[in-house]
Amino acid sequence: MNSIEEILVLILVGIIAGAINTIAGGGSLLSLPILIFLGLPPNIANGTNRIAIIFQNVFTTAGFKSKGVKTFPFSIYVGISALIGAIIGAQIAVDIKGETFNKILAIIMVIVVFYMVFKSKFKHISDIEKTTGKHLWLSIVLFFFVGIYGGFIQAGVGFIMLFILSSVNNISLVKSNAIKVTVVLIYTFSAIAVFIYNDAINWRMGLTLAIGNAVGGWFASRWSVKKGDGMIRNFLIVMVVIMAIKLWFF
Numbered sequence: 001m002n003s004i005e006e007i008l009v010l011i012l013v014g015i016i017a018g019a020i021n022t023i024a025g026g027g028s029l030l031s032l033p034i035l036i037f038l039g040l041p042p043n044i045a046n047g048t049n050r051i052a053i054i055f056q057n058v059f060t061t062a063g064f065k066s067k068g069v070k071t072f073p074f075s076i077y078v079g080i081s082a083l084i085g086a087i088i089g090a091q092i093a094v095d096i097k098g099e100t101f102n103k104i105l106a107i108i109m110v111i112v113v114f115y116m117v118f119k120s121k122f123k124h125i126s127d128i129e130k131t132t133g134k135h136l137w138l139s140i141v142l143f144f145f146v147g148i149y150g151g152f153i154q155a156g157v158g159f160i161m162l163f164i165l166s167s168v169n170n171i172s173l174v175k176s177n178a179i180k181v182t183v184v185l186i187y188t189f190s191a192i193a194v195f196i197y198n199d200a201i202n203w204r205m206g207l208t209l210a211i212g213n214a215v216g217g218w219f220a221s222r223w224s225v226k227k228g229d230g231m232i233r234n235f236l237i238v239m240v241v242i243m244a245i246k247l248w249f250f
Helices: 003-023 028-036 044-067 076-091 100-119 134-153 158-167 171-199 203-227 229-249
Strands: none
Touching: 003 028, 003 044, 003 134, 003 171, 003 203, 028 044, 028 203, 044 171, 076 134, 076 171, 100 229, 134 158, 134 171, 158 171, 158 203, 171 203, 171 229, 203 229
């Protein structure tokens, strides 16, 4: 594959992955294999992919903001908590076989999607968001662990955040997505610092992929606000099923 073809492939994959990450999650299941296919070792591909995620979430956050979706200061509180967790997560090694972990994660993904489908049919009597008091502090604690998870793995972290924001804070899926991308943007800075320190980033591929991710994230954020929770929930179900199958069987 020549350099022009490589650039086109990375941008196209970035657009698709950026859109998937914004609407639900799991876009890295597409971008990471492509980076490895193009010749990067898995650890370099992991670090390189974080460059694209940074750019994606800068543009995605701006896209949600342009549609009037406001997440501050709640997203900052939980984002800082996740940032601290990500510093820890990026420094530690998980003492578990990769195959075993993937199957556990697949089960978690299925539980998450069943919960969201069930919740959509039996909504709370009150639709008031719970972002203060004990619910705020509970989210801060939970997002610390989300940060640890996202710091060293990333794949599937969006699903977990949507689950917490929906169940603990009673926040709509549209707004939860906006909070999700802000939190990922915040904590990825700490994770990426570790990859930079260990010289585990291919900047040329990362910045090329980032162009696509940014475009996909920008348009998907604006489109998801227009379509609302119903579309996001359906898309989320499809992506969780695909991710669970991949983690369990491949």
